[in-house]
Amino acid sequence: MTILGDIFILIGSLFLFLGSLGIFRMPDVYNRLQAGTKATTMGAMSLILGVGFLNTGFLVKSIVIVLFIVLTNPISSSTIARASHKSGVPLVKKSVVDVCKDNVKKGEV
Amino acid sequence: MKKLKGFIIFLIVAALTWLLLTGTFSRDELLVGGISLVLIAVLFYGYSDLYRGIKITPKIILFYPLYLLVFLKELIKANIDVALRVIKPSLPINPGIVAIKTELKSPLSKLILANSITLTPGTLTVDVKDDTLFIHWIDVKGKDVESATKEISSRFEKILKEIVE
């Protein structure tokens, strides 16, 4: 159980670090959201479950926190994406397609 | 009838949350929890029709764990995918926003679908309008609606149809 908890904590902090690196390196806000959300959700989940394994008195509460993070993190990132798209933050030049914008131009949506 | 079902499911979810948060079965805690539960349910349930779409059939015993398993698999795949993209010095991305269609009707099922899409490899829900979801895709493989729908949401939709309307 101790070894399992240690491994989970290590994986979690590694993914938190990779998520921040993604936020730092990616070229526009949508790609940053992609890297940020997935990696931090998984990182926090793994780390908090690892703490729960190391000290079993915390297990129930850590599961509550993990559930909450998994439920809310995608919502907040979707909200940020929607707000930035509505206020017209452009996609990076490399982007191949933007269906949303085409529709707006034609007056379909 | 449907409203009553949603109300009861709301009560059950809230009661489970309270039990997990307090972690005891002592009489005082249960009393305070019960009173605040009924108060919140009566005052605020009218604003939300989120829980009305949940199906209660024998099949859900099988499909909830199945959905959880598929979701966890996709989450781990997504993280390895994103980590590899971030580490590579060339930053291999090919992004764009595509539209997909969904057959799901109730708000809850659309919420679960949108959240699942956000946490799966290379996709992020930007907006939901009626039955169309706009997805930011980090590596666009098909620009038209049909191929994008097949690639992104079909694996969740098959299972979600059995759980919620």
Place this chain on the structure above:
Amino acid sequence: MILTLSFVLIGLAVLFSLIRLFKGPTVFDRILAADTLAVITTALLVLMSLLFSRVIYMDVALVYVVLGFVGVVVVARYLEGGL
């Protein structure tokens, strides 16, 4: 040993998010960085509860993650113009 390593990794994560928070060209980059920092802080609070063996830090982490979520959603909705 493991804890030291994970603290170093989390420290680097905080550093990169802070750089994005200060640099971020648009306001949305800043919100995103703040959201990430909130999740990282939650993880740190949970680690502190393990280090000090106090369950109260878990409650603090729970409240912190709730408040972070609500704050991010409110600010994003406000910028979108829907509030």
